[in-house]
Amino acid sequence: MNFTYPKSEKLKSKKTIDLLFSEGKSVSKFPLRLVYIESDYGIATDSEQKIKMGVSVSKKYFKHAVDRNYFKRVLRETYRLNKHLLTENLDKPYAFMFFYQTKERLTYQEIETKTIQLFEKFLVQIKKEE
Template sequence: MDRTFNKTEKLKSKILISKLFSEGKSVSAYPLRLVYLETSFNTSHKLKVGVSVSKRHFKNAVDRNHIKRLLRESYRLNKATYFNNIETQYAFMILYIGKQGTTFDEVNHKTQQLFEKFIAKTKL
């Protein structure tokens, strides 16, 4: 698995997103939550990922976008380590549920914890 985050890997389908939140399961490593759903796509990618930051806690779009960039970069760097030999296809939504800003080191560490919890829960 390469270290890119292409357009085809992004979760964009409104139907799949609503199904993800209604039927999906979640794991948490504060201030992050991962909502996941086993599904199937037409593409060869095994994961489709979206990120979200609450508008309630971060009123300014600049702050929300900064945290979303951190989340996407952390996912991009860690996906090859944790999901290289994954067999089934999953839809992921990574949510930032904290109320304060953060640094890349903290987000990266918590993303690694989140993926470890996901792997332990799904027994990949």
């Protein structure tokens, strides 16, 4: 199992990000939210290339960049360690934006358990849509 978060997996395309916000669907597990859209990348056969992921923490809740950066690092890390839940169960490529949406300062363990629950909820929703 590959626990990496390579540059090729990072969501950087402005077009895709705009699509996420205009047409994307979302799933939430307070305080985390995952906005997703099925993407049409020319994706290789690598299972890791099925996903493009971006993270975001609101300036509204965390005024200082230091705090926002800390939570972005935590989100990236919880994604990196648990992305196998997504890659093993997805057939099509997806683009995701991962949000932390509260003023509460949750611990790493709390965020990780919420991330796992969120990914499981996402997979259930995807199965319903098919």
